[in-house]
Amino acid sequence: MQRRQVYLGVDVGSVSTNLVLIDYSTCQVVKKIYLRTQGRPIEVLQLGMEQLAASGNWQILGVGTTGSARQLAGVMLGADVVKNEITAHAIAAAHEEDNVGTIIEIGGQDSKIIILRDMVVSDFAMNTVCAAGTGSFLDQQASRLNISIADFGDIALQSKNPVRIAGRCTVFAESDMIHKQQLGHSLPDILAGLCSAMVRNYLNNVGKGKEIKAKVIFQGGVAANKGMRRALKEALNLDIYVPKHFDVMGALGAALLAKEHIDTKAVTRFHGFKMINSAFSNESWECKDCPNHCEVVNIIRDGEIIASWGSRCGKYSVNKVKTLNLAIL
Amino acid sequence: MRIGIPRALYYYRYFPFWQSFFEDLGCQVVVSDKTTRNTMDVGVSLTVDGLCLPVKVYVGHVSELIDKDIDYLFVPRIISTAKREYICPKFMGLPDIVKNSIKNCPPILAPVVDGRVSSLNIMKAYVKLGMRFAPLPQASFAYLKSVKKQHQYETAAREKNLNNPKNIVFDYLTIGILGHEYLINDDYINMGTMRWLKAANCRIVTMEELTESTINRHVGKLKLKRMFWTSGKRLLGAFHHFRGRVDGIISIAAFSCGTDSLTMDLVERYSCRYHVPHFQLSLDEHTGEAGVITRLEAFLELLIRRKKLEADHAAYG
Numbered sequence: 001m002q003r004r005q006v007y008l009g010v011d012v013g014s015v016s017t018n019l020v021l022i023d024y025s026t027c028q029v030v031k032k033i034y035l036r037t038q039g040r041p042i043e044v045l046q047l048g049m050e051q052l053a054a055s056g057n058w059q060i061l062g063v064g065t066t067g068s069a070r071q072l073a074g075v076m077l078g079a080d081v082v083k084n085e086i087t088a089h090a091i092a093a094a095h096e097e098d099n100v101g102t103i104i105e106i107g108g109q110d111s112k113i114i115i116l117r118d119m120v121v122s123d124f125a126m127n128t129v130c131a132a133g134t135g136s137f138l139d140q141q142a143s144r145l146n147i148s149i150a151d152f153g154d155i156a157l158q159s160k161n162p163v164r165i166a167g168r169c170t171v172f173a174e175s176d177m178i179h180k181q182q183l184g185h186s187l188p189d190i191l192a193g194l195c196s197a198m199v200r201n202y203l204n205n206v207g208k209g210k211e212i213k214a215k216v217i218f219q220g221g222v223a224a225n226k227g228m229r230r231a232l233k234e235a236l237n238l239d240i241y242v243p244k245h246f247d248v249m250g251a252l253g254a255a256l257l258a259k260e261h262i263d264t265k266a267v268t269r270f271h272g273f274k275m276i277n278s279a280f281s282n283e284s285w286e287c288k289d290c291p292n293h294c295e296v297v298n299i300i301r302d303g304e305i306i307a308s309w310g311s312r313c314g315k316y317s318v319n320k321v322k323t324l325n326l327a328i329l
Numbered sequence: 330m331r332i333g334i335p336r337a338l339y340y341y342r343y344f345p346f347w348q349s350f351f352e353d354l355g356c357q358v359v360v361s362d363k364t365t366r367n368t369m370d371v372g373v374s375l376t377v378d379g380l381c382l383p384v385k386v387y388v389g390h391v392s393e394l395i396d397k398d399i400d401y402l403f404v405p406r407i408i409s410t411a412k413r414e415y416i417c418p419k420f421m422g423l424p425d426i427v428k429n430s431i432k433n434c435p436p437i438l439a440p441v442v443d444g445r446v447s448s449l450n451i452m453k454a455y456v457k458l459g460m461r462f463a464p465l466p467q468a469s470f471a472y473l474k475s476v477k478k479q480h481q482y483e484t485a486a487r488e489k490n491l492n493n494p495k496n497i498v499f500d501y502l503t504i505g506i507l508g509h510e511y512l513i514n515d516d517y518i519n520m521g522t523m524r525w526l527k528a529a530n531c532r533i534v535t536m537e538e539l540t541e542s543t544i545n546r547h548v549g550k551l552k553l554k555r556m557f558w559t560s561g562k563r564l565l566g567a568f569h570h571f572r573g574r575v576d577g578i579i580s581i582a583a584f585s586c587g588t589d590s591l592t593m594d595l596v597e598r599y600s601c602r603y604h605v606p607h608f609q610l611s612l613d614e615h616t617g618e619a620g621v622i623t624r625l626e627a628f629l630e631l632l633i634r635r636k637k638l639e640a641d642h643a644a645y646g
Contacts, residue, residue: 068619086627120638121631122606126624209597291365292517312521 003059006030007262008270009255010048010077011088011248012041012069015108015136016221019048020251024061027095027256031055032248041069042280045076053273062262063270064088064254068109075299075307076280078271081257088253090114090121093217095256096243101213104232105249106202106222108135113207125206135222137170141177141194145187149225152191156227159192167197195231203235214238219246278302287311330356330462332438333399335390336363338383338420339407341510346479347403350455353471354462359397361390364517368393373614375430381585382614383511384419386518388430395435402427403438409445414559417588486537502632503532505571507564507596508581509589510537518612519581520621526579529629534575536567543570553595561592568596577606577632579625584613606632 005024011017014037021031033048052058064081065073066088074082093103094116103114111134115123127134142149163185166176173194180190203212216238222228223246233240245252262268284297296316299307308316332351334340340347340360351358361368364386372389391402404427407420419426424439438461440454452472459468504526512519513535526533536544544566548556551569556562564580571578580596582589593609600607608628610621 068623084623084626084630086623087630118638120634121627122635124627124631126620209601291367293366312516 003057004030005059005061007255007259008052008060008063008077009088009251009253009258010045010063010065010073010079011067011085011250011254012045012065012073013037013067013085013108013250014110015139016247017041017044017048017067018248018251019052020245020248020255021052021058021060022252022255022259024259027259029245029248029252032245032251034247037069041072042076042282045073046276046280049077049273050276053276060268060270060272062258062268064256064258064261066250066254071307071309072299076271076275076301078269079258080268080270081254081261083254083257085110085250086112086114086124086126087121088250088257089219090116090124090253091256092245092249092253093219093243094119095252096245096249097215097217097241099215100217101215102210103217103219104202104207105220106134106218106228107220108139110134111202111206111220113210113212115210115213123210125208125210127206135220137173138194138198138222138225138228141174144174145191147187153224153226153228155188156191156195156225157188157230159186159188161189162192162196163189165190165193165197167201173197192227192231195225195227196235198228199231199235212236212238216240218242219249221247223247275301284310287316330401331359331397331399332356333359333361333391333394333397333402333435335387335394335404336361337387337390337515338423338511339405341514343479345482346475349475349478350459350471351403353474354459354468356462359394359399361394361397364390364515366517369517369614376426377430379585380426381419381587382583382612383509383515383518383586384423384426385614386515387423388427391427391431391434395431395433399435401438402435406439406441408441408443409559410442410451411444411559412447413445413555414557414562415445416559417586419587483537487540501530501532502577502629502636503534503575504632505567505575505578506533506535506581507567507571507578507593508535509560509583509586512581512583512612518583519610520612522579522581522610522621522625525622525625531629534571536563539563539567539570556592558588558592561588564589564592565595565599568599572599572603572605576636577608577628579628580607580609582609582611584611606635 006021007024009020017035017037019033020029023030033051035044035048037044063077063079064083065079066083066085070082089103089105093100100116105112110127112124112126114121139149142152163180166172177190177194218229218232218240223242229240278301281300282297284295287294287296292312294311296308296310298305334347348358368389369386371392372385375392376385376388404424406424407416409415424437428434438458440458442451442454444451455472456468459471506513513523516524544563547566547569548562556565580593582593
């Protein structure tokens with residue numbers, strides 16, 4: 001059987017780990033895998049690669065990684081491109097949709113807004129240290145109310161009269177929700193109210209001072225939630241477009257970046273699928289050589305340290321992962 | 330006599346002056362080491378919650394200095410460094426903050442630096458301080474000589490000025506940095522931002538490279554109420570000097586900085602008006618380095634793609 005030529009994009013986020021394969025010429029998504037990271041990025045990435053290897057006969061021409069564990073995924077796989085999430089999301093949205101004006105991305109732990117003008121990023125913002133108003137809060141509330149996160153949106157859509165819930169801080173939002181529920185408001189009304197509170201919070205914090213122009217793209221895991229889509233549409237008074245692969249846009253962007261990189265340069269540094277069988281582990285320790293007491297992390301493959309980071313002075317860096325490639329200028 | 334000077338806040342602006350002044354009076358200047366995690370932890374634990382991060386770090390430095398066997402601690406009470414201008418009110422209270430945060434504090438030398446009415450008052454304050462260690466003529470002479478030293482230092486810092494054509498390399502990104510000296514020069518507080526930008530081959534320009542008259546000229550053109558904070562004025566002046574000359578501007582501000590909360594908002598509005606790529610970094614004690622790097626990376630990426638696009642357009646235009 002002919003091996004299919006593809007590019008691999010990997011997005012290892014705090015909540016989900018996504019792998020996407022795109023065709024080498026058409027750039028269409030040929031395979032996508034969405035897994036929960038569950039705090040174990042190394043194992044989940046190996047599991048994802050295993051599923052990928054089992055799903056077909058692939059020849060991987062290039063690999064791109066993104067997400068908060070992009071460095072880790074980069075050394076494990078031998079990535080050609082290691083890029084930040086903002087760029088990856090912007091590239092993917094611009095590839096999937098025409099005339100994008102604004103990208104709203106709400107993920108598990110972070111949320112961002114990216115403003116594009118003439119299909120080039122002109123401004124962006126990301127939530128600060130606080131993860132209020134992101135997917136993990138919706139997750140928590142769904143499990144507290146004992147409903148599946150998959151049903152959340154449909155239930156919220158049944159609401160006729162959404163209640164008002166404080167949205168500034170999720171701790172306040174939760175107590176407000178409990179209060180409203182004890183007063184006897186219906187579940188759909190409370191969920192719809194929660195969606196509008198989250199959207200309000202997002203627009204006031206992340207979207208502060210940004211000019212949100214059509215066409216608005218809504219992506220990230222939370223875009224699956226129909227209640228959130230409706231709340232966003234009502235708050236902005238603009239049509240909201242959810243791309244087909246909204247849940248894996250970061251990985252798709254990484255794959256597109258890998259293609260862009262390989263097209264101009266050399267061959268891939270991909271280690272191959274053999275990494276599925278390698279034993280990966282990590283260890284961290286506190287360096288006491290200076291008063292900074294940096295927490296140094298070693299990534300070990302089959303007993304050999306393949307990467308190390310975390311020290312401010314950089315003296316333990318075995319494999320200095322190049323974080324930025326300015327050569328494209 | 331051993332005089333202790335904390336390596337924080339206006340150390341990063343006036344150290345050449347202070348060093349020359351005390352050494353001319355026959356004193357030995359002892360400076361605390363560079364900021365480390367320990368400095369920050371100690372500073373945060375000794376101070377009240379409402380203070381900004383740089384002041385907390387300052388107190389951490391004072392605490393480390395005490396172990397260095399010093400006779401006096403130099404904590405000037407800086408109120409104003411230029412006519413009809415003020416600096417941040419926390420600097421005014423610095424000697425009191427130190428006194429109340431630190432037990433067994435050595436005697437503090439706290440000249441009242443107030444040039445709001447006339448710069449002569451600043452001279453008077455320093456000469457009076459100098460007379461604790463030497464007679465009047467020597468103290469006056471030390472002051473004048475140190476002013477000259479400071480001037481030489483500032484001129485040297487400007488040598489790499491933005492306008493100097495031989496320093497301009499078109500292949501690289503030029504980034505204008507807006508922020509207080511004590512944030513951009515302290516590698517621990519700014520979480521290695523400057524180090525990271527240099528490693529990414531960016532050319533960095535800061536407001537230290539601009540003359541007072543350049544800043545005043547730019548600020549004078551603004552249709553605003555007069556900016557009476559010296560630091561705010563410098564930031565706004567530098568912003569208007571940078572725009573059109575750099576590829577992008579990064580503002581670095583401490584999360585709870587009072588003066589920056591106003592000036593940085595103005596900078597943000599001007600960036601929108603003049604379409605200058607601008608990015609603000611908020612620093613606080615618990616922000617992880619990873620989050621900062623992600624944002625910086627994305628910002629540089631934006632600038633690179635923009636520059637590439639402009640180059641392509643120019644080729645066809």
